[in-house]
């Protein structure tokens with residue numbers, strides 16, 4: 001069936017022009033020569049990739065090398081149960097385990113000769129997944145500039161767009177109203193708050209968003225303040241979304257039980273892996289909570305979330321972080337994930353076998369990881385609440 005010979009994480013930094021962004025791939029080598037690729041995401045690339053590299057090298061790889069590649073849940077259980085009392089079950093530990101789990105799924109799909117979505121229970125036809133354009137901060141330009149950025153995806157049939165508001169939210173809402181008008185009523189708009197607000201500011205913003213017909217207000221208040229989340233979710237005029245900083249089925253189940261969000265956004269490269277994300281999506285779907293997976297990282301993370309969306313009947317829309325497409329093309333040049341592959345507002349999972357993404361190792365190694373510089377935009381630099 002195949003024995004695991006090596007597991008390693010590979011951090012790299014890609015210069016996107018606006019700012020460099022770090023990523024962390026995971027490579028699993030099986031004794032018959034099969035290579036599986038995974039990726040860990042911390043919600044936007046993998047900022048401290050060297051920390052994840054160390055977690056994989058020191059904590060996870062020794063648990064897997066020499067193991068047989070079958071019953072992936074058993075291997076994930078082994079990683080979790082050995083590290084739980086030392087590294088915890090969230091954040092870096094969950095991100096690192098996610099990256100390894102994705103690589104194991106990719107290798108397993110290659111051994112079986114099947115796409116991962118099919119092995120997760122989906123149809124072998126890999127139906128295209130509707131995507132929404134995940135765009136930039138409103139403060140970065142006027143409405144016409146935003147509409148110009150979005151134009152290629154709108155022309156490709158994309159009918160939902162997400163923009164980010166920041167510290168100067170009154171000005172951002174004016175830009176948003178102009179963008180909203182320019183997009184036309186057939187395009188849905190969502191807003192990401194990046195945990196920047198107090199409860200009272202969040203509720204004031206939500207009222208304005210609801211008046212503009214915004215579909216959801218993402219991460220309005222600090223996620224560790226559960227009382228604030230519950231108050232905002234209960235009183236907000238617009239639906240609330242959370243999930244890119246949630247880990248494991250138990251936390252998502254608590255979010256469902258306590259009504260933290262009307263839209264949940266698990267990410268297979270963050271929350272514990274593809275199997276965990278499938279369980280989360282199923283639980284949310286059964287509870288009647290909308291599931292729109294998060295993805296904002298490299299090509300393997302995007303492919304994994306496409307396979308998740310294709311396999312789960314609870315998912316009908318996926319984030320599409322098009323500003324990162326230059327990185328996907330550089331490190332996975334043959335990978336059909338770029339904006340030119342979006343058609344009818346949808347993108348198909350790479351056909352596989354496995355996750356269907358082959359990484360150019362030389363392209364990764366040519367871009368060594370460097371720890372992140374301070375962010376440059378006013379809202380990206382912001383670390384408090386207004």
Ligand SMILES: [Mg+2]
Nearest residue numbers: 192218219244
């Ligand atoms: Mg977000």
